[in-house]
Amino acid sequence: MISYLxxxxxxxxxxxxxxxxxxxxxxxLAPGDPISAIAPADAPPDVVERxxxxxxxxxxxxxxxxxxxxxxxxxxxxxxxxxxxxxxxxVMSAVGNTILLSLCAAVFGFTLGAVLGFVxxxxxxxxxxxxxxxxxxxxxxxxxxxxxxxxVIVFSVQLNALPAVGMGPGGSNDWAWDWLHxxxxxxxxxxxxxxxxxxxxxTTRSAVAEILxxxxxxxxxxxxxxxxxxxxxxxxxxxxxVLAVMGLQLGYxxxxxxxxxxxxxxxxxxxLLNTAIFRRxxxxxxxxxxxxxxxxxxxxxxxxxxQTAVDPRIKRA
Amino acid sequence: xxxTTLPGLVPDVPIASRGYWSSVFRRLSGDWTTILxxxxxxxxxxxxxxxxWIAPADPYKTSVIRRLKDIGTxxxxxxxxxxxxxxxxxxxxxxxxxxxxxxxPVINALIIGSFLGIVAGFVGGKINMVIMRxxxxxxxxxxxLLAIAISGALGAGLVNSIVSLTIVFIPPxxxxxxxxxxxxxxLDFVEAARASGAGGFTIIxxxxxxxxxxxxxxxxxxxxxxxxxxxxxxxxxxxxxxxPEPEWxxxxxxxxxxxxxxxWVCALPGVMIFITSICFNLMxxxxxxxxxxxx
Amino acid sequence: xxxxxxPLLLVKDLKKYFxxxxxxxxxxxxxxxxxxxxxxxxxxxxxxGVVGESGCGKSTTARLLMRLIEPxxxxxxxxxxxVGEQHGLSVRDMRRNMQMVFQDSYASLNPRLTIEESIAFGxxxxxxxxxxxxxxxxxxxxxxxxxxxLFVRRYPHELSGGQRQRVNIARxxxxxxxxxxFDEAVSxxxxxxxxxxxxxxxxxxxxxxxxYIFISHDLNVVQYISDRVLVMYLGKVVETGTVxxxxxxxxxxxxxxxxxxxxxxxxGNRTTAPALTGDPPNPINPPSGCRFRTRCAFAEExxxxxxxxxxxxxxxxxxxxxxxxxIAGSGHSKAMATSPPxxxxxxxxxxxxx
Numbered sequence: 001m002i003s004y005l006x007x008x009x010x011x012x013x014x015x016x017x018x019x020x021x022x023x024x025x026x027x028x029l030a031p032g033d034p035i036s037a038i039a040p041a042d043a044p045p046d047v048v049e050r051x052x053x054x055x056x057x058x059x060x061x062x063x064x065x066x067x068x069x070x071x072x073x074x075x076x077x078x079x080x081x082x083x084x085x086x087x088x089x090x091v092m093s094a095v096g097n098t099i100l101l102s103l104c105a106a107v108f109g110f111t112l113g114a115v116l117g118f119v120x121x122x123x124x125x126x127x128x129x130x131x132x133x134x135x136x137x138x139x140x141x142x143x144x145x146x147x148x149x150x151x152v153i154v155f156s157v158q159l160n161a162l163p164a165v166g167m168g169p170g171g172s173n174d175w176a177w178d179w180l181h182x183x184x185x186x187x188x189x190x191x192x193x194x195x196x197x198x199x200x201x202x203t204t205r206s207a208v209a210e211i212l213x214x215x216x217x218x219x220x221x222x223x224x225x226x227x228x229x230x231x232x233x234x235x236x237x238x239x240x241x242v243l244a245v246m247g248l249q250l251g252y253x254x255x256x257x258x259x260x261x262x263x264x265x266x267x268x269x270x271x272l273l274n275t276a277i278f279r280r281x282x283x284x285x286x287x288x289x290x291x292x293x294x295x296x297x298x299x300x301x302x303x304x305x306x307q308t309a310v311d312p313r314i315k316r317a
Numbered sequence: 318x319x320x321t322t323l324p325g326l327v328p329d330v331p332i333a334s335r336g337y338w339s340s341v342f343r344r345l346s347g348d349w350t351t352i353l354x355x356x357x358x359x360x361x362x363x364x365x366x367x368x369x370w371i372a373p374a375d376p377y378k379t380s381v382i383r384r385l386k387d388i389g390t391x392x393x394x395x396x397x398x399x400x401x402x403x404x405x406x407x408x409x410x411x412x413x414x415x416x417x418x419x420x421x422p423v424i425n426a427l428i429i430g431s432f433l434g435i436v437a438g439f440v441g442g443k444i445n446m447v448i449m450r451x452x453x454x455x456x457x458x459x460x461x462l463l464a465i466a467i468s469g470a471l472g473a474g475l476v477n478s479i480v481s482l483t484i485v486f487i488p489p490x491x492x493x494x495x496x497x498x499x500x501x502x503x504l505d506f507v508e509a510a511r512a513s514g515a516g517g518f519t520i521i522x523x524x525x526x527x528x529x530x531x532x533x534x535x536x537x538x539x540x541x542x543x544x545x546x547x548x549x550x551x552x553x554x555x556x557x558x559x560x561p562e563p564e565w566x567x568x569x570x571x572x573x574x575x576x577x578x579x580x581w582v583c584a585l586p587g588v589m590i591f592i593t594s595i596c597f598n599l600m601x602x603x604x605x606x607x608x609x610x611x612x
Numbered sequence: 613x614x615x616x617x618x619p620l621l622l623v624k625d626l627k628k629y630f631x632x633x634x635x636x637x638x639x640x641x642x643x644x645x646x647x648x649x650x651x652x653x654x655x656x657x658x659x660x661g662v663v664g665e666s667g668c669g670k671s672t673t674a675r676l677l678m679r680l681i682e683p684x685x686x687x688x689x690x691x692x693x694x695v696g697e698q699h700g701l702s703v704r705d706m707r708r709n710m711q712m713v714f715q716d717s718y719a720s721l722n723p724r725l726t727i728e729e730s731i732a733f734g735x736x737x738x739x740x741x742x743x744x745x746x747x748x749x750x751x752x753x754x755x756x757x758x759x760x761x762l763f764v765r766r767y768p769h770e771l772s773g774g775q776r777q778r779v780n781i782a783r784x785x786x787x788x789x790x791x792x793x794f795d796e797a798v799s800x801x802x803x804x805x806x807x808x809x810x811x812x813x814x815x816x817x818x819x820x821x822x823x824y825i826f827i828s829h830d831l832n833v834v835q836y837i838s839d840r841v842l843v844m845y846l847g848k849v850v851e852t853g854t855v856x857x858x859x860x861x862x863x864x865x866x867x868x869x870x871x872x873x874x875x876x877x878x879x880g881n882r883t884t885a886p887a888l889t890g891d892p893p894n895p896i897n898p899p900s901g902c903r904f905r906t907r908c909a910f911a912e913e914x915x916x917x918x919x920x921x922x923x924x925x926x927x928x929x930x931x932x933x934x935x936x937x938x939i940a941g942s943g944h945s946k947a948m949a950t951s952p953p954x955x956x957x958x959x960x961x962x963x964x965x966x
Contacts, residue, residue, distance in 0.1 A: 018454030026470040137602075141595035143546045145553050146569060146587025153580040255459025259550050263573075274554060277469040289458075289466045297457045505720035506730075509780075512678045513734035513787060514707040523733060527724040 012301050019293045023286050024065050077287035082279040087287035095291055098268035101188055102253040109193030110200055110246050117204025124209055132201060139198035148191040148263035155187060162187055165265040188264040195256045196249035203245045207238040240311035247303030251296040344607040351603025354596040361593055365412030372406035376563045385579040396582040399575045404582060407563040408589055414564040419545030422482035427537045430487045434494020435529060439502055439521055449495060455488040464547050468556040475558050478551045486540055493536045494529060501528045531608055539601040542594040549590050565590050618692055619653035620791060620823050626650045626686035628676055642896045646672040648847040659824040661838030663831060665892055669847040670827045674795045678712050679703045708738055711784035715796035717776035721768040727779050728764035734787045752782035757812060774805035793825045810837055831874045835859055843867050846895055846903040849922060853931030863925055863933040866904045914943040
């Protein structure tokens with residue numbers, strides 16, 4: 001287990017490096033001189049030249065990457081072109097809001113997905129199964145940014161029951177666990193929760209169906225175990241698969257929240273990305289994506305480790 | 318089935334054995350959900366192709382006086398948008414860009430990804446390692462994030478969003494193609510083909526492609542649904558096509574400001590994305606079960 | 613079967629070690645000695661049976677012969693020509709002369725190809741025109757007892773296991789090979805079907821002048837079909853000889869144990885004690901000296917220190933065994949001494965077999 005842990009961590013180092021390299025290359029994907037993305041459009045030539053030297057753009061690419069990586073590791077993600085503020089600080093405050101939203105959506109979506117999947121797996125072929133399957137397909141196929149709009153139309157425009165934008169009264173960005181703030185969380189969290197419902201439901205359903213078809217379950221029933229105890233055995237066997245999928249879905253929620261945050265003007269990373277794209281603020285774009293992607297890499301490691309720990313069949317030396 | 322050494326005594330009825338694809342087709346023809354989805358998709362695709370002849374009005378013609386009319390307004394069956402353009406015509410025309418932006422990346426990725434995956438799976442060794450580790454790096458991004466990152470750096474535009482979505486879908490297709498190829502490669506019939514003295518290229522052509530392309534193709538059809546949502550999502554963020562082009566995601570974006578005026582008209586482009594995406598999804602499921610030989 | 617002057621196949625010191633990867637950096641941490649210095653020969657027209665427990669290297673040997681895996685060391689000489697050697701037989705030409713039938717009849721047929729296409733594939737690869745290859749496929753189907761008119765257009769999943777294995781045999785014969793290797797080819801079939809396929813194999817061999825290498829863990833089947841038998845244990849040949857010699861006068865304790873574990877039809881021959889206990893040792897770290905010594909009732913010091921060579925016991929029967937008890941002067945208490953025995957007679961061991 002320890003050896004596996006070390007190997008898994010070592011394995012994620014080249015991945016993280018590759019991720020950083022890709023994000024570094026984004027600047028060079030951008031059309032035109034990379035410096036034009038950093039310097040204001042009306043900057044005099046000598047300022048542009050100084051910036052070029054400051055940022056190391058006069059050096060060969062591998063050295064540029066090394067310098068950039070060195071700065072990124074020490075927490076310096078550069079300065080925002082638009083605001084002039086350090087990117088790292090802005091990203092960090094936004095990441096908190098995104099994680100808050102994603103976690104709430106995860107709790108809601110995972111619970112609903114798992115329950116639906118369990119019921120569907122138990123009642124295979126019956127009406128409940130068909131309904132749950134239909135919900136799953138709809139959840140996978142729905143453009144979630146549109147679903148957000150529809151929810152706003154119903155609950156904010158028509159019923160005037162919940163706020164449509166922001167994360168607090170009066171557009172405040174300070175979160176508090178009171179009703180005034182939580183009202184703002186409801187619609188975006190529900191919308192975001194739809195993303196994982198379908199996948200979690202399908203995974204749970206097929207895992208439950210597979211376990212129920214195994215002979216040991218028949219043996220448990222045959223020896224007179226109550227259905228409640230049989231259920232316990234099923235849950236224990238289904239858990240590792242479902243947990244692994246949930247872990248990965250949490251990562252996708254972080255990515256998927258970008259569009260939802262735009263719909264609801266939620267001040268998270270997605271909102272930050274959106275503004276960065278509009279202002280062609282490349283350092284901000286790079287910084288935000290780097291933080292999110294590295295978080296996703298980290299999450300993958302954690303999921304693998306949890307699965308190894310929970311599932312006795314996986315023995316990794 | 319009974320065994321016999323005498324040909325004349327073979328007991329089973331000489332059924333005219335069906336080819337693989339005809340048996341797939343036979344199974345599909347009994348699956349009503351899939352057929353319904355195919356019909357709906359066909360209608361959407363055909364009306365997009367023949368949009369100029371079908372659409373009742375000019376999708377670009379604006380009018381200040383008839384902005385945001387309700388659904389069912391005479392002359393404008395689905396109402397008008399924020400610039401007074403006919404919604405029905407714009408939805409029909411919008412299918413052109415939305416479908417192109419959604420389907421093209423998957424086709425591109427299918428070609429590139431299957432090639433990479435089959436090479437990686439069949440050759441193995443160092444080449445496999447290089448290809449698959451690179452794929453792993455791309456996998457470290459949630460797909461939405463990757464699409465937005467590349468599109469954000471490249472800038473808005475039809476070609477740019479197709480490029481970025483192609484890059485998003487190459488890794489998953491490569492992974493599936495690689496794993497199917499690896500499992501096929503280890504089957505005895507490939508060993509038997511090698512034992513017949515066949516070269517690598519012949520084995521790939523005769524024995525690997527036929528068994529790999531099917532599953533990869535089915536997987537790719539499932540991605541079209543995701544691709545359509547993502548493509549329209551990019552437009553929704555302003556990273557796809559530019560106004561005034563009709564495109565479902567972009568229409569959602571511009572209509573978003575008007576939800577307080579005429580909410581249901583504003584939601585219409587999303588309905589189109591939803592219907593298209595769900596039909597591709599269900600069709601992919603139907604195809605998957607129909608193509609399962611042993612079922 | 614009489615041995616001809618030149619064997620059809622001569623295998624010398626064939627060796628294959630598989631690396632085991634592990635540890636933090638996925639380095640090679642151990643090797644499995646799958647096939648270790650295996651030598652044997654197959655005469656023209658004979659059937660050589662290869663027996664042994666699972667994991668003893670039977671199948672690896674077959675794959676090494678077909679060059680589906682590259683051997684680490686050793687030479688394979690087919691009809692006087694070294695396979696894969698500079699002035700010898702190319703691997704491609706070897707494969708035209710040597711074919712193999714695999715155990716899993718389903719996995720060894722491409723599910724997307726018709727029976728006809730599968731059989732015709734080999735000849736086409738070797739430059740036979742499509743029409744001729746298809747005709748050959750039909751003729752072979754008839755030969756293996758499947759009506760060509762009923763079967764050519766069928767797919768593998770429409771056939772029973774026995775029918776599929778007949779197709780696999782036809783496919784192997786399509787290249788008109790001189791030697792066919794059967795790797796557990798009848799093991800997965802029902803007993804009645806197995807008997808029919810075995811008879812078919814005997815008929816085909818006579819008609820087409822074939823030579824067989826027949827790998828199986830089923831001792832009855834090997835006794836029925838073979839002229840000569842090779843017994844393998846943990847990647848080594850432990851005993852070889854004619855069927856009569858091996859089944860009538862087994863010398864190696866392992867062979868004796870294997871034969872004792874054969875179910876007997878005679879109630880008077882009933883055995884209660886298991887002939888062999890325990891699993892074979894791990895091939896990653898095989899025992900020193902004789903690899904069988906950990907399960908052998910006669911094991912002595914010499915067995916742990918020195919590896920027994922294959923010693924000819926009865927040249928007429930081509931009977932040889934790798935056991936210190938058969939090597940004169942080996943130092944084993946039960947071996948014949950070349951010089952007068954110095955040690956006092958030891959108390960007799962009870963045999964492995966009760």
